[in-house]
Amino acid sequence: MASAEPESSQTPPPAGENDSELANLSKKQAKKEAQKAERLRKQQEAATAAAAAAAASAEADPFSGNYGDVPTEEIQSKAVSGRQWTEIGSLDAERAERMVLIRGAAQAIRPVSKKMAFLVVRQYVSTVQCVLVVNKEWVSPQMVKFATGLSKESIVDVEGVVSIPKDPIKGTTQQVEVQVRKLYCINRAMPNLPINIEDAARSEMEFEKAEQTGEQLVRVGQDTRLNYRVLDLRTxxxxxxxxxxxxxxxxxxxxxxxxxxxxxxxxxxxxxxxxxxxxxxxxxxxxxxxxxxxxxxxxxxxxxxxxxxxxxxxxxxxxxxxxxxxxxxxxxxxxxxxxxxxxxxxxxxxxxxxxxxxxxxxxxxxxxxxxxxxxxxxxxxxxxxxxxxxxxxxxxxxxxxxxxxxxxxxxxxxxxxxxxxxxxxxxxxxxxxxxxxxxxxxxxxxxxxxxxxxxxxxxxxxxxxxxxxxxxxxxxxxxxxxxxxxxxxxxxxxxxxxxxxxxxxxxxxxxxxxxxxxxxxxxxxxxxxxxxxxxxxxxxxxxxxxx
Amino acid sequence: MASAEPESSQTPPPAGENDSELANLSKKQAKKEAQKAERLRKQQEAATAAAAAAAASAEADPFSGNYGDVPTEEIQSKAVSGRQWTEIGSLDAERAERMVLIRGAAQAIRPVSKKMAFLVVRQYVSTVQCVLVVNKEWVSPQMVKFATGLSKESIVDVEGVVSIPKDPIKGTTQQVEVQVRKLYCINRAMPNLPINIEDAARSEMEFEKAEQTGEQLVRVGQDTRLNYRVLDLRTxxxxxxxxxxxxxxxxxxxxxxxxxxxxxxxxxxxxxxxxxxxxxxxxxxxxxxxxxxxxxxxxxxxxxxxxxxxxxxxxxxxxxxxxxxxxxxxxxxxxxxxxxxxxxxxxxxxxxxxxxxxxxxxxxxxxxxxxxxxxxxxxxxxxxxxxxxxxxxxxxxxxxxxxxxxxxxxxxxxxxxxxxxxxxxxxxxxxxxxxxxxxxxxxxxxxxxxxxxxxxxxxxxxxxxxxxxxxxxxxxxxxxxxxxxxxxxxxxxxxxxxxxxxxxxxxxxxxxxxxxxxxxxxxxxxxxxxxxxxxxxxxxxxxxxxx
Known part of the structure; x- marks a missing residue:
C-alpha cells in the first residue's frame, strides 16, 4: 500500500524562499504568487501520489483488477460485452443475495476506516448505499482507498451483491445495500465542484434548524444555480x-x-x-x-x-x-x-x-x-x-x-x-x-x-x-x-x-x-x-x- | 318567389354615358373605368336581389324558416341550445332513418332541376351527399334555389334524415345520403376562390387521362398552393x-x-x-x-x-x-x-x-x-x-x-x-x-x-x-x-x-x-x-x- 502523503523529490521549494525575486513584489502580489505555487505544488503532489499508488497497487495488490479508472478506449465503443446493468431504482428486497452491476454518480463517499467505506451512488432520482469492506476474496485496503479517493459526482460502475440491512437506511431512496466486489471509475468529476448537490437540495426548514443550532450551511442562490445548471438539475x-x-x-x-x-x-x-x-x-x-x-x-x-x-x-x-x-x-x-x-x-x-x-x-x-x-x-x-x-x-x-x-x-x-x-x-x-x-x-x-x-x-x-x-x-x-x-x-x-x-x-x-x-x-x-x-x-x- | 334578376331603381347608369368626363380619358382608362362601374353595378344588383329575395321568401314561403343565412349574433355565443351535431365521418347505414344535424363545408353544389339539388358537405376528411327535393313538408323551390346559390366552401348546417341509396355513391367517403329538411349557411365563402379544392386534389394520372381526351384541367403549382395554403390544406x-x-x-x-x-x-x-x-x-x-x-x-x-x-x-x-x-x-x-x-x-x-x-x-x-x-x-x-x-x-x-x-x-x-x-x-x-x-x-x-x-x-x-x-x-x-x-x-x-x-x-x-x-x-x-x-x-x- 502506498503512503497517503508520499515524500516527493519533485516538490518545488516553498514560495517566498527566493529573496531576489520577492524583493520586487508587493505583499499582495507575493501572497498571490505563494497561493499559486502552493496550488501547483499540491496538484503535482496529488498526481505523483496517484501515479505511485497506481503503480504500487498493480504490483502489490492481488485484487487490483477489481477496481480502477477505466481507460479512455474502453468507453469509446470498443466492444459490446453483453453485460447487463441494473437500474438503481429497481433495487429492492427481491434482489437480495443477487449479483448486480450498476452505474451512477458517486454522490457521497464516507470513509469509516482504512478497511471500510460507504459510497452512495445515484442514478436519476434513485440512490443506493454501497458498502466496501476489506475481505479475502474481493476487496483490498487499496480498493477502499481508491473508493475514498474518488471525487464526488464521478461516474462509477459498481458490481456487488444486494443485501438487506438490519436498520432502515436514511438518506437513500433504496432500502437495500450493495456489498461491493468491483468498482470502476468511468469518468472523474473535478475535485471542487462549483456547487454541491446537497447544498442545492436543502429546504428552507433545514436552514431554519441550522440557524437555531448555529450551524453554517451554504445557501445556493437562484442565479448561481442557473450558472451551474447541470449540477443544480441533479437535485x-x-x-x-x-x-x-x-x-x-x-x-x-x-x-x-x-x-x-x-x-x-x-x-x-x-x-x-x-x-x-x-x-x-x-x-x-x-x-x-x-x-x-x-x-x-x-x-x-x-x-x-x-x-x-x-x-x-x-x-x-x-x-x-x-x-x-x-x-x-x-x-x-x-x-x-x-x-x-x-x-x-x-x-x-x-x-x-x-x-x-x-x-x-x-x-x-x-x-x-x-x-x-x-x-x-x-x-x-x-x-x-x-x-x-x-x-x-x-x-x-x-x-x-x-x-x-x-x-x-x-x-x-x-x-x-x-x-x-x-x-x-x-x-x-x-x-x-x-x-x-x-x-x-x-x-x-x-x-x-x-x-x-x-x-x-x-x-x-x-x-x-x-x-x-x-x-x-x-x-x-x-x-x-x-x-x-x-x-x-x-x-x-x-x-x-x-x-x-x-x-x-x-x-x-x-x-x-x-x-x-x-x-x-x-x-x-x-x-x-x-x-x-x-x-x-x-x-x-x-x-x-x-x- | 322573387325574380332572379329584379329591376332596381338604384342601378347606376351604365359607365361611358357621361360624355363630358369620357372625353378626357384614354381608351384604356375608359375601359378600366367601365369595368369598375360594371363590377359595382353587379355587386349592387346582387345585393338588392338578395335582399328582395329574402324579403319575398319570408313573405311567400311557408318553409322560409327551414333555410337561410344565420345572422351574425347567432354565431357570437348567444346561447347554448343543447343541439347535438353528428360527425360526418360517423354517418353510416346504422343511422338510416335517423335524423341528424351536421356542419361542414359545401364542397360541391349540383342543381338537378328547380325542384332538386345535391350538396356534398365535407368535414375534415369525410364527405356526404345531401339531397334536396321539393316536398310539402320541408323543402320549397326557394330553398332549393337558396342551396344552389351557395358559394363553394361556405360553411353550412344541414338537418335531415339519413337514407341508403340503391347504388354506391362515387365521390363521397360516406355511403349514405342525407335527405335535407333544414339548411343554414353559417359563413359564406367568396364566390371565386383563388384555387379550387378539386383542382388541388388531382393526381398525375387524372392529368394524363385528360390529355388523352383533350380535356383542359387546371394544374395548381406548388407555389400557388402555398400562397393559398388554407385552401390547399383541405385536400x-x-x-x-x-x-x-x-x-x-x-x-x-x-x-x-x-x-x-x-x-x-x-x-x-x-x-x-x-x-x-x-x-x-x-x-x-x-x-x-x-x-x-x-x-x-x-x-x-x-x-x-x-x-x-x-x-x-x-x-x-x-x-x-x-x-x-x-x-x-x-x-x-x-x-x-x-x-x-x-x-x-x-x-x-x-x-x-x-x-x-x-x-x-x-x-x-x-x-x-x-x-x-x-x-x-x-x-x-x-x-x-x-x-x-x-x-x-x-x-x-x-x-x-x-x-x-x-x-x-x-x-x-x-x-x-x-x-x-x-x-x-x-x-x-x-x-x-x-x-x-x-x-x-x-x-x-x-x-x-x-x-x-x-x-x-x-x-x-x-x-x-x-x-x-x-x-x-x-x-x-x-x-x-x-x-x-x-x-x-x-x-x-x-x-x-x-x-x-x-x-x-x-x-x-x-x-x-x-x-x-x-x-x-x-x-x-x-x-x-x-x-x-x-x-x-x-x-x-x-x-x-x-x-
Missing part, C-alpha cells in the same frame, strides 16, 4: 420538476388526441411583427424583415381554416418584453389549442375544464413520488380544484372585489394585485384554487377576440387562474373578415401586414375559439413554486441568455 | 399528410416515454453562433449577440450531464442555409434523442432500430385510410424495411459503390448522388429501403463526435437512410472535456464561446450518444413525396416567409 426536486413537466405535456397531448385534435407545428419565423402586439425579437430573414412568433395564434386559426377541425400545438413562444418578474420569461413553451365551435365559447371552456381536471387528477395519482420530492425541498399545499370548474363572469369578479373593498374598472383589466385578491376571495367562497373568469371587457383583449352579441364593450373571452395567478387566456375568435379588419384597425394594426391571415377567412371559415397556456407556468403554479426559472430547463429572461 | 392528401405527421410525432414520443426517456425543452435563443457550424439566423437579444439554435445538440447533452439519463425533444430547428432543394427548409421540427450509453454507440442504433420499425409498423397498420388518401393523389410504393435494421459500415458502403463503378473518397462524405446509388444497391442486395451506415470518417462529422478507439480518422457515428436519402444523424459524443476542447479547436471553433458547454463535462459526465431527425423528412420519405414543402404546414425556405 431530487429538479429531477422531479422536469419529470412532472414532461407529464403535463404528455397529458395535454394525450387528452386532446383522444378527443380527435390534430397536433400541428406552425412557423416561429414570421414576417413583420406578429399580432402587432407586445415587443418582438426582430431579425433579418434573407433580406426581409422578420420576427419570432409571440404565439401561434394566427397560424393555428389558419389551420382551422385549413379544415383540421380542432388542433393543438406544443412549441416555443418568444417575448421580448422587459418583464423582470417571477412569472415572465423571454422564451417559453406554449401549449395551444384551437377548435371549431358550434355555438358558444363555453365549448372551449369545457375542454379547458375537462383537460385540466384530468391533468391535476393524473399528477396527484401518478406522480406522488415526484411531488414528494418537490415538497421536501419546497413545501406546498396541494391544489384545490372542483370536479366542474367554477365559471364567474368578469363583472361577478369585479363585484366580489368591490364587496371586499377593492374597486376596479369594469372596462379595464385586473392587475396582478386584484387577481391575487380575487383568487383569495374565490378560494374562501368556493373552495377552489382553479377557476375561469369570462366575458372580459373587449378593450383589454386582442383584436381577434369576438365581441359579445349583446354588448360590444364585452367579449367572448376568458382567463383561467391557478392560485390567484392568470395561467390561460382564451376566447371565441372573429371569423368574419370584415369585422376582423375593423377590429384590427381599431386596435391600431396595419391591416396590410396581416392580409394573408384576414384573407384566410374569406374562403369559408367556421366559427372557432381556443386558448393558450405556458407549460412552465402550469408546473410552477401546480407545485406553488415561487419562480418560473425553476420550471424552465435553461431559462431566458431579459438578463439571462446563458447557459 | 384529402393534405389532410392525411398532417394527420400522419401528428402520428409520427406521437409514436416517437410514446415509444421513448415507454422506455423511460424524459421529454425536455431546450432554449432556441442561444448566445453567439451555435455549434460554430452552418449559417445561423442572428438577432439582438437585449443588446447581446444571439442566434437561433440550429439544433438542441449542446443543450440535450447538457441535460444528460444534468442527470436525466435519457431525454428527447420535439422542437423548432432553424437553418439559415441557402439550400434551394426539395429536402431543405429554413425552419423545421427536430425530433432529438440523447441518452447515456454503457459501452457502445450501437446502444443508440438499437433505439433507432426499434423506434422506427415500431413507427413504420404502426403507420402501415393504423393509418391505412390516410396512406390511401395520399396514394390516390401521389401514388407510392410502400417502404421496404427489415425486422432488424441493416447496419453497414461506411467502408462497406464505399466498397459496394466501388464494385458498382462509383469511386468515393473513403475519408470524405457521400454526396447526394452517391447516397442515392448506395440506396439502390442496398435495396437490390438486402431488400430494404431503410438502413444504418456507421463509422463515418471523423473529418466529416461535428466536433462533438467521439473518434473510434482503434482509428482516430473514423468516428463512432452513423447516418440512417430512407429510400436513398439521409434522414437521421447520430453518434457517440465526446464526454471528456480535454478531448472535446481539442476537437473543437481542430474544427476551428472558438472554445471560449462554448465554455459553459465544455465545463458541463467537468462535473462527472456519463458516456452518451444520440441522434436527430427531421419530422417533415420522415413523413416525406415514408410517403415518397417529392417535396418537403408538402410536409410542412407553412414552410419556410430561403424565398418564402409567408403566409
Amino acid at each position: 431530487p426536486a429538479n429531477q422531479a420538476t422536469f419529470r412532472i413537466q414532461c407529464h403535463v405535456e404528455d397529458i395535454f397531448r394525450r387528452f386532446l388526441l383522444s378527443e380527435g385534435f390534430v397536433g400541428i407545428h406552425t412557423p416561429k419565423l414570421v414576417p413583420g411583427s406578429s399580432e402587432g402586439g407586445a415587443a418582438v425579437f426582430k431579425l433579418d430573414y434573407k433580406g426581409q424583415p422578420a420576427c419570432l412568433a409571440q404565439s401561434p395564434q394566427l397560424y393555428k386559426q389558419m389551420a382551422i381554416c385549413g379544415g383540421f377541425g380542432c388542433v393543438f400545438e406544443v412549441g416555443s413562444v418568444f417575448r421580448a418584453e422587459d418583464s423582470y418578474t417571477h412569472r415572465h420569461l423571454c422564451e417559453f413553451v406554449g401549449l395551444d389549442v384551437e377548435m371549431e365551435i358550434k355555438e358558444h365559447y363555453f365549448e372551449v371552456c369545457d375542454v379547458v375544464d375537462r383537460l385540466f381536471v384530468a391533468m391535476f387528477d393524473y399528477l396527484n395519482e401518478t406522480c406522488k413520488k415526484e411531488l414528494d420530492s418537490i415538497n421536501r425541498q419546497y413545501p406546498f399545499e396541494p391544489l384545490k380544484y372542483l370536479r366542474n370548474t367554477l365559471r364567474l363572469t368578469f363583472l361577478e369578479g369585479v363585484e366580489m372585489l368591490k364587496e371586499a373593498g377593492t374597486e376596479v374598472d369594469p372596462f379595464g383589466d385586473l392587475n396582478t394585485e386584484a387577481e391575487k385578491t380575487l383568487g383569495r376571495l374565490v378560494r374562501e367562497k368556493y373552495d377552489t384554487d382553479f377557476y375561469i373568469l369570462h366575458r372580459y371587457p373587449l378593450a383589454v383583449r386582442p383584436f381577434y377576440t369576438m365581441p359579445c352579441y349583446d354588448d360590444p364593450t364585452y367579449s367572448n373571452s376568458f382567463d383561467v387562474f391557478i392560485r390567484g395567478e392568470e395561467i390561460i387566456s382564451g376566447a371565441q375568435r372573429v371569423h368574419l373578415p370584415e369585422l376582423l379588419t375593423k377590429r384590427a384597425e381599431a386596435c391600431g394594426i396595419d391591416v396590410k401586414t396581416i392580409s394573408t391571415y384576414i384573407d384566410s377567412f374569406r374562403y369559408g371559415a367556421p366559427p372557432h375559439g381556443g386558448f393558450g397556456v405556458g407549460l412552465e407556468r402550469v408546473v410552477m403554479l401546480f407545485c406553488a413554486l415561487n419562480n418560473i426559472r425553476k420550471t424552465s430547463l435553461f431559462p431566458r429572461d431579459p438578463q439571462r441568455l446563458v447557459p | 384529402p392528401a393534405n389532410q392525411a399528410t398532417f394527420r400522419i405527421q401528428c402520428h409520427v410525432e406521437d409514436i416517437f414520443r410514446r415509444f421513448l416515454l415507454s422506455e423511460g426517456f424524459v421529454g425536455i425543452h431546450t432554449p432556441k435563443l442561444v448566445p453567439g453562433s451555435s455549434e460554430g457550424g452552418a449559417a445561423v439566423f442572428k438577432l439582438d437579444y437585449k443588446g447581446q449577440p444571439a442566434c437561433l439554435a440550429q439544433s438542441p445538440q449542446l443543450y440535450k447533452q447538457m441535460a444528460i450531464c444534468g442527470g436525466f439519463g435519457c431525454v428527447f425533444e420535439v422542437g423548432s430547428v432553424f437553418r439559415a442555409e441557402d439550400s434551394y432543394t426539395h429536402r431543405h427548409l429554413c425552419e423545421f421540427v427536430g425530433l432529438d434523442v440523447e441518452m447515456e450509453i454503457k459501452e457502445h454507440y450501437f446502444e443508440v442504433c438499437d433505439v433507432v432500430d426499434r423506434l422506427f420499425v415500431a413507427m413504420f409498423d404502426y403507420l402501415n397498420e393504423t393509418c391505412k385510410k390516410e396512406l390511401d388518401s395520399i396514394n390516390r393523389q401521389y401514388p407510392f410504393e410502400p417502404l421496404k424495411y427489415l425486422r432488424n435494421t441493416l447496419r453497414l459500415t461506411f467502408l462497406e458502403g464505399v466498397e459496394m459503390l466501388k464494385e458498382a463503378g462509383t469511386e468515393v473518397d473513403p475519408f470524405g462524405d457521400l454526396n447526394t448522388e452517391a447516397e442515392k446509388t448506395l440506396g439502390r444497391l442496398v435495396r437490390e442486395k438486402y431488400d430494404t429501403d431503410f438502413y444504418i451506415l456507421h463509422r463515418y470518417p471523423l473529418a466529416v462529422r461535428p466536433f462533438y463526435t467521439m473518434p473510434c478507439y482503434d482509428d482516430p480518422t473514423y468516428s463512432n457515428s452513423f447516418d440512417v437512410f430512407i429510400r436513398g436519402e439521409e434522414i437521421i444523424s447520430g453518434a457517440q459524443r465526446v464526454h471528456l472535456p480535454e478531448l472535446l476542447t481539442k476537437r473543437a479547436e481542430a474544427c476551428g471553433i472558438d472554445v471560449k464561446t462554448i465554455s459553459t458547454y465544455i465545463d458541463s463535462f467537468r462535473y462527472g459526465a456519463p458516456p452518451h450518444g444520440g441522434f436527430g431527425v427531421g419530422l417533415e423528412r420522415v413523413v416525406m420519405l415514408f410517403c415518397a413525396l417529392n417535396n418537403i414543402r408538402k410536409t410542412s404546414l407553412f414552410p419556410r425556405d430561403p424565398q418564402r416567409l409567408v403566409p
Whole structure:
C-alpha cells in the first residue's frame, strides 16, 4: 500500500524562499504568487501520489483488477460485452443475495476506516448505499482507498451483491445495500465542484434548524444555480420538476388526441411583427424583415381554416418584453389549442375544464413520488380544484372585489394585485384554487377576440387562474373578415401586414375559439413554486441568455 | 318567389354615358373605368336581389324558416341550445332513418332541376351527399334555389334524415345520403376562390387521362398552393399528410416515454453562433449577440450531464442555409434523442432500430385510410424495411459503390448522388429501403463526435437512410472535456464561446450518444413525396416567409 502523503523529490521549494525575486513584489502580489505555487505544488503532489499508488497497487495488490479508472478506449465503443446493468431504482428486497452491476454518480463517499467505506451512488432520482469492506476474496485496503479517493459526482460502475440491512437506511431512496466486489471509475468529476448537490437540495426548514443550532450551511442562490445548471438539475426536486413537466405535456397531448385534435407545428419565423402586439425579437430573414412568433395564434386559426377541425400545438413562444418578474420569461413553451365551435365559447371552456381536471387528477395519482420530492425541498399545499370548474363572469369578479373593498374598472383589466385578491376571495367562497373568469371587457383583449352579441364593450373571452395567478387566456375568435379588419384597425394594426391571415377567412371559415397556456407556468403554479426559472430547463429572461 | 334578376331603381347608369368626363380619358382608362362601374353595378344588383329575395321568401314561403343565412349574433355565443351535431365521418347505414344535424363545408353544389339539388358537405376528411327535393313538408323551390346559390366552401348546417341509396355513391367517403329538411349557411365563402379544392386534389394520372381526351384541367403549382395554403390544406392528401405527421410525432414520443426517456425543452435563443457550424439566423437579444439554435445538440447533452439519463425533444430547428432543394427548409421540427450509453454507440442504433420499425409498423397498420388518401393523389410504393435494421459500415458502403463503378473518397462524405446509388444497391442486395451506415470518417462529422478507439480518422457515428436519402444523424459524443476542447479547436471553433458547454463535462459526465431527425423528412420519405414543402404546414425556405 502506498503512503497517503508520499515524500516527493519533485516538490518545488516553498514560495517566498527566493529573496531576489520577492524583493520586487508587493505583499499582495507575493501572497498571490505563494497561493499559486502552493496550488501547483499540491496538484503535482496529488498526481505523483496517484501515479505511485497506481503503480504500487498493480504490483502489490492481488485484487487490483477489481477496481480502477477505466481507460479512455474502453468507453469509446470498443466492444459490446453483453453485460447487463441494473437500474438503481429497481433495487429492492427481491434482489437480495443477487449479483448486480450498476452505474451512477458517486454522490457521497464516507470513509469509516482504512478497511471500510460507504459510497452512495445515484442514478436519476434513485440512490443506493454501497458498502466496501476489506475481505479475502474481493476487496483490498487499496480498493477502499481508491473508493475514498474518488471525487464526488464521478461516474462509477459498481458490481456487488444486494443485501438487506438490519436498520432502515436514511438518506437513500433504496432500502437495500450493495456489498461491493468491483468498482470502476468511468469518468472523474473535478475535485471542487462549483456547487454541491446537497447544498442545492436543502429546504428552507433545514436552514431554519441550522440557524437555531448555529450551524453554517451554504445557501445556493437562484442565479448561481442557473450558472451551474447541470449540477443544480441533479437535485431530487429538479429531477422531479422536469419529470412532472414532461407529464403535463404528455397529458395535454394525450387528452386532446383522444378527443380527435390534430397536433400541428406552425412557423416561429414570421414576417413583420406578429399580432402587432407586445415587443418582438426582430431579425433579418434573407433580406426581409422578420420576427419570432409571440404565439401561434394566427397560424393555428389558419389551420382551422385549413379544415383540421380542432388542433393543438406544443412549441416555443418568444417575448421580448422587459418583464423582470417571477412569472415572465423571454422564451417559453406554449401549449395551444384551437377548435371549431358550434355555438358558444363555453365549448372551449369545457375542454379547458375537462383537460385540466384530468391533468391535476393524473399528477396527484401518478406522480406522488415526484411531488414528494418537490415538497421536501419546497413545501406546498396541494391544489384545490372542483370536479366542474367554477365559471364567474368578469363583472361577478369585479363585484366580489368591490364587496371586499377593492374597486376596479369594469372596462379595464385586473392587475396582478386584484387577481391575487380575487383568487383569495374565490378560494374562501368556493373552495377552489382553479377557476375561469369570462366575458372580459373587449378593450383589454386582442383584436381577434369576438365581441359579445349583446354588448360590444364585452367579449367572448376568458382567463383561467391557478392560485390567484392568470395561467390561460382564451376566447371565441372573429371569423368574419370584415369585422376582423375593423377590429384590427381599431386596435391600431396595419391591416396590410396581416392580409394573408384576414384573407384566410374569406374562403369559408367556421366559427372557432381556443386558448393558450405556458407549460412552465402550469408546473410552477401546480407545485406553488415561487419562480418560473425553476420550471424552465435553461431559462431566458431579459438578463439571462446563458447557459 | 322573387325574380332572379329584379329591376332596381338604384342601378347606376351604365359607365361611358357621361360624355363630358369620357372625353378626357384614354381608351384604356375608359375601359378600366367601365369595368369598375360594371363590377359595382353587379355587386349592387346582387345585393338588392338578395335582399328582395329574402324579403319575398319570408313573405311567400311557408318553409322560409327551414333555410337561410344565420345572422351574425347567432354565431357570437348567444346561447347554448343543447343541439347535438353528428360527425360526418360517423354517418353510416346504422343511422338510416335517423335524423341528424351536421356542419361542414359545401364542397360541391349540383342543381338537378328547380325542384332538386345535391350538396356534398365535407368535414375534415369525410364527405356526404345531401339531397334536396321539393316536398310539402320541408323543402320549397326557394330553398332549393337558396342551396344552389351557395358559394363553394361556405360553411353550412344541414338537418335531415339519413337514407341508403340503391347504388354506391362515387365521390363521397360516406355511403349514405342525407335527405335535407333544414339548411343554414353559417359563413359564406367568396364566390371565386383563388384555387379550387378539386383542382388541388388531382393526381398525375387524372392529368394524363385528360390529355388523352383533350380535356383542359387546371394544374395548381406548388407555389400557388402555398400562397393559398388554407385552401390547399383541405385536400384529402393534405389532410392525411398532417394527420400522419401528428402520428409520427406521437409514436416517437410514446415509444421513448415507454422506455423511460424524459421529454425536455431546450432554449432556441442561444448566445453567439451555435455549434460554430452552418449559417445561423442572428438577432439582438437585449443588446447581446444571439442566434437561433440550429439544433438542441449542446443543450440535450447538457441535460444528460444534468442527470436525466435519457431525454428527447420535439422542437423548432432553424437553418439559415441557402439550400434551394426539395429536402431543405429554413425552419423545421427536430425530433432529438440523447441518452447515456454503457459501452457502445450501437446502444443508440438499437433505439433507432426499434423506434422506427415500431413507427413504420404502426403507420402501415393504423393509418391505412390516410396512406390511401395520399396514394390516390401521389401514388407510392410502400417502404421496404427489415425486422432488424441493416447496419453497414461506411467502408462497406464505399466498397459496394466501388464494385458498382462509383469511386468515393473513403475519408470524405457521400454526396447526394452517391447516397442515392448506395440506396439502390442496398435495396437490390438486402431488400430494404431503410438502413444504418456507421463509422463515418471523423473529418466529416461535428466536433462533438467521439473518434473510434482503434482509428482516430473514423468516428463512432452513423447516418440512417430512407429510400436513398439521409434522414437521421447520430453518434457517440465526446464526454471528456480535454478531448472535446481539442476537437473543437481542430474544427476551428472558438472554445471560449462554448465554455459553459465544455465545463458541463467537468462535473462527472456519463458516456452518451444520440441522434436527430427531421419530422417533415420522415413523413416525406415514408410517403415518397417529392417535396418537403408538402410536409410542412407553412414552410419556410430561403424565398418564402409567408403566409
